[in-house]
Amino acid sequence: MGKLDFIPATDLDEVDRRGNYRHLIQNFAIDESINVIWAKAGGAKTTFAFYFAGHLAKQGLEVAYIDTDNGALLLKTRGYDKIIKEVGENLKYINADMLDDPQKQIAELLENIEKNAGKDKYKNCAFVLDSLKFFLDGRTDSDARINRLIVFAKIIRRSGGSVWILSHALKSGDRMEGGRSITDSIDEQWQVEGIGIDELEAHFLLTPYKYRMPVKKIGFSVCRKTITLKPLDPLIATMTIEEKDFVDKVKIALETEPLGQNALLKAVGVDHADRFGRESLAKYTGKFWRMEQDGKRRVYKILDTVDTLTQ
DSSP: OOTTTTSOOOOHHHHHHHOSOOEEETTTEESSOEEEEEEOTTOOHHHHHHHHHHHHHHTTOEEEEEESSSOHHHHHHHTHHHHHHHHOTTEEEEEGGGSSSHHHHHHHHHHHHHHTOOTTTTTTEEEEEEOHHHHTTTOTTOHHHHHHHHHHHHHHHHTTOEEEEEEEBOTTSSSBTTHHHHHHHSSEEEEEEEEEEOSSEEEEEEEESSOOSSOOOEEEEEETTTTEEEEOOHHHHTOOHHHHHHHHHHHHHTTTSOEEHHHHHHHTTOOTTOHHHHHHHHHTBTTTEEEEEETTEEEEEEOOOSOOSOO
């Protein structure tokens, strides 16, 4: 009899039976993991989260989206309600604005999620919490509250599910709220950047910070009609900073009215003879704006969209 025989050792055969990492989306979403997604102002984290949750639900996972950050009216303005309806019953969406006592009722919901946890109880399930500050009672600097949330997330992970928590950037925009305490406690932290939208697709880049799991920097184009993700168009993924700045200026210039090519280049501060300006206009036609021929005159118009990536 050994002196430590009273300590129950981990069954390594059970570890083997669990197998390897299971990718829900290759190089990005891994089953039984805890993740935080954050963005700078205008980074489109909520827009991405709705499409991501919808995509998982369309793939057959059961997804719970607990939204404490977006008002009910914003759902319609952004078109998120259409995503929820399109996906169907696999996406269970809860909005705090629609509850009589959000703090109390969501706390009760989280307790029920914990009570229903158990071995494989949340297999093929994903939980999206939007956003971090609410679930920490506004105290992103509180280690005690952070630890409690992480315990909740680990209960889900041990039960076979994955957790995705949305967070804001600091006012400086260079780091995530919650800082090191959150980063140290989770499997992966992602920064998301919305890099454009066209009539059919929305485009995103996601950068991991920890590389604790087999993940890498990745881009997605979301089909807005079918709510499915596919690898990002290389044309958009390889945009230079100069091109991205040019595209942003053109989109702003076209918000008010259609413009001819010379007038448009002038509006964004580029000479009409500038080769970069003319080539960039042609390169991104059909991606961020469209061009119509009016006799010999080229007229550029912003693409019609349901929403914009400003969340």
